[in-house]
Amino acid sequence: MKAAFVTFYKIEIYCEDAEKIEWENIKVYQESEPIEISILNKKRIIVRLFCPNPLILKEKLILV
Amino acid sequence: MSEPVDIKRKTYISIKDKCFEVPYSNLFKTEEFNEKYYYDGFLGCRILDDKIEFRVWSPVATSIDLVLYKNGDPSLQEEPIIFNMKEKNGVFSGEVDLKYKGYFYTYKVQIYDKIEEVVDPYAKAVGINGLRAAIIDLEETNPYNWQKDKYVKLENYVDAVIYEISIRDISSNENSNIKKRGKFLGLVEEGTFSKKGVTTGLEHIKELGVSHVQILPFYDFHFESVDERDQFKRYNWGYDPQNYNAPEGSFSLNPYEPKERIRELKTMIQKLHQNNIGVIMDVVYNHVYDYKKSNFEKIFPGYYFRCDKFGNISNGSGCGNDVASENKMVRRFIKDSVIFWAKEYHIDGFRFDLLGLLDVDTINEIYDGLKKINPNAIIYGEGWDLNTYLEHDKKAIQMNAYKTPNIGYFNDIIRDAIRGHTFEAEKKGFAGGESREHDIKRGVVAAINYDESLKGPFISPDQSINYASCHDNHTLWDKISITNKEDSVEERVRIQKLSQAIVLTSQGVPFIHLGCDFCRTKQGHENSYNLPDIINSVDWDRKYEFRDVFEYVKGLIKLRKEHPAFRLNSCEDIKKYLKFLDCPSRTVAFKIDYPRDAWKEIIVIYNSNKSAVDIKIPNGVWNVAVDGRLAGVDALYKIYGDKVKVAPISAMVLFR
Numbered sequence: 001m002k003a004a005f006v007t008f009y010k011i012e013i014y015c016e017d018a019e020k021i022e023w024e025n026i027k028v029y030q031e032s033e034p035i036e037i038s039i040l041n042k043k044r045i046i047v048r049l050f051c052p053n054p055l056i057l058k059e060k061l062i063l064v
Numbered sequence: 065m066s067e068p069v070d071i072k073r074k075t076y077i078s079i080k081d082k083c084f085e086v087p088y089s090n091l092f093k094t095e096e097f098n099e100k101y102y103y104d105g106f107l108g109c110r111i112l113d114d115k116i117e118f119r120v121w122s123p124v125a126t127s128i129d130l131v132l133y134k135n136g137d138p139s140l141q142e143e144p145i146i147f148n149m150k151e152k153n154g155v156f157s158g159e160v161d162l163k164y165k166g167y168f169y170t171y172k173v174q175i176y177d178k179i180e181e182v183v184d185p186y187a188k189a190v191g192i193n194g195l196r197a198a199i200i201d202l203e204e205t206n207p208y209n210w211q212k213d214k215y216v217k218l219e220n221y222v223d224a225v226i227y228e229i230s231i232r233d234i235s236s237n238e239n240s241n242i243k244k245r246g247k248f249l250g251l252v253e254e255g256t257f258s259k260k261g262v263t264t265g266l267e268h269i270k271e272l273g274v275s276h277v278q279i280l281p282f283y284d285f286h287f288e289s290v291d292e293r294d295q296f297k298r299y300n301w302g303y304d305p306q307n308y309n310a311p312e313g314s315f316s317l318n319p320y321e322p323k324e325r326i327r328e329l330k331t332m333i334q335k336l337h338q339n340n341i342g343v344i345m346d347v348v349y350n351h352v353y354d355y356k357k358s359n360f361e362k363i364f365p366g367y368y369f370r371c372d373k374f375g376n377i378s379n380g381s382g383c384g385n386d387v388a389s390e391n392k393m394v395r396r397f398i399k400d401s402v403i404f405w406a407k408e409y410h411i412d413g414f415r416f417d418l419l420g421l422l423d424v425d426t427i428n429e430i431y432d433g434l435k436k437i438n439p440n441a442i443i444y445g446e447g448w449d450l451n452t453y454l455e456h457d458k459k460a461i462q463m464n465a466y467k468t469p470n471i472g473y474f475n476d477i478i479r480d481a482i483r484g485h486t487f488e489a490e491k492k493g494f495a496g497g498e499s500r501e502h503d504i505k506r507g508v509v510a511a512i513n514y515d516e517s518l519k520g521p522f523i524s525p526d527q528s529i530n531y532a533s534c535h536d537n538h539t540l541w542d543k544i545s546i547t548n549k550e551d552s553v554e555e556r557v558r559i560q561k562l563s564q565a566i567v568l569t570s571q572g573v574p575f576i577h578l579g580c581d582f583c584r585t586k587q588g589h590e591n592s593y594n595l596p597d598i599i600n601s602v603d604w605d606r607k608y609e610f611r612d613v614f615e616y617v618k619g620l621i622k623l624r625k626e627h628p629a630f631r632l633n634s635c636e637d638i639k640k641y642l643k644f645l646d647c648p649s650r651t652v653a654f655k656i657d658y659p660r661d662a663w664k665e666i667i668v669i670y671n672s673n674k675s676a677v678d679i680k681i682p683n684g685v686w687n688v689a690v691d692g693r694l695a696g697v698d699a700l701y702k703i704y705g706d707k708v709k710v711a712p713i714s715a716m717v718l719f720r
Contacts, residue, residue, distance in 0.1 A: 008068030
């Protein structure tokens, strides 16, 4: 499993068994402080840090 | 969270019992990041009229302190003076009173949970072993009449004849009779001769007649490679940068005094310029000694070194890291550094180590910047295609040479054709008797697209750096001694001479490795980067032993310099004026009819057969300027008729 920031608001997680992941188990922390996230795409698992900018939601998702 | 991610804090993802860090390296490449943090203002340390100013860029640092010392040597116990720096948008700045001029400084950088003491990447002067930057006025380092020093003139790249030297190797042997052995000033000692009476050092370079010297690294390389306190304790070429903008201290007579090494280096350059010899600096922006210990990584982890999307470090250099030239502030750093050397030290050109690891935009921007201050500047490098995390079309490699029209590349087509495969030691090249005529011809035409048969990556002869050997791999003599071990010394000497004749009569830019003009040996060692001086130093007694080879190479250089037919500076001219002649196996012959040359017709022939061959030529009377024994610009003798007999393993140049 690997992850990368693609914008200041979006993390992509790459894993082979993406569909087995239980979404509620994904948590993101800055140091030890949890931060709010929303899940963009369950197949490719794109975690998006919550952001008020609607343009972010229209970004083309990158294939795993 | 309604704010963007805070890059001053690490981010983790946990999924059930797994928890891992999410690297920022990919984010640092985005336009979004550049828009927010790219900075084009002053960086480093400068002395103003009323204060000394410091600025350093690190958007991830939470705090940076300026640390001042009286001494440049960390082994001396001292209580430093510390000033807190202020941040604005990733740039930390501070200022101190002018009374601290002459002090040394570092930065204490806090990032995530770590505090590291680092040297300013923009440091232009450093103390012993490069462990502290120095606050100096560069004006005070100028030797007498420095303001009158000028870049050497170079109308076209192809007019250059480059000689690759090392400050240490050229003078470290006692038989050089150079007093300041291994030093900047040793390179330019005048009137030096060996006991056997041959010129050494600068006098040798002058006698040979080259236009430029390409000098192995002389920026400050890592102290673990060469300890500046005791230069001759360890040997290293220096391809392991520590402080990019400061000179190496081990070449200085006093590496403890920051201004001294700068003054000595400028004096060296000035003296070379006074002899009309240009200085090409060998620069290694593609990797550092140990990226984890580097100032770059400590100041901004994850930014300066190329990673894949997930933070895995790229290692195309084979040295554990590749510099991420595509990142905008890295590109800026490299550009600033090159321009600084060109402006402050009057460097005439730059040879980029593993240029293929950098990106085409970076090298093109460097060229544009350099040309503004020196229209004669020359830039070239190793355009090897290495396995680095950069898209193929962005790499500054030979195959992308058309994207960098003003940049030269080492031509491995002609190199391997002449000497044989670089990494298969026993494989012969054309000069050693192998049938490699096709690739020799490609080399002769500077690896341009000459016709349907002879094709190459370059779009101009300026781009082809033609060579048979350099500091890497076996010296030409050692390679010949492996490939042609059954041959006599006399035959090997003929191969050496033929090899140099090919380099110096081909179109493009000729490049000669120090001592290749007198059969230099490294005792068979293929990679001598850290071997002792006894292997790397130049043995000047060999110049005496092989003085006919030296005279031959010297004659070829003279020939090239006096006859523009060997320096055609466009593809069109090469196609129009250079034509190949029919000739037997293991020979190459061509005719140049260049109207702007005093010699209206020139024929060049290479014969690598062990027997003499007859070559058909246009009927008439021809003068011979080069044969297997001698080379130069005078007619040695005449030949008559429609064929010429070319001696075994030799080159010939005819004219009329």
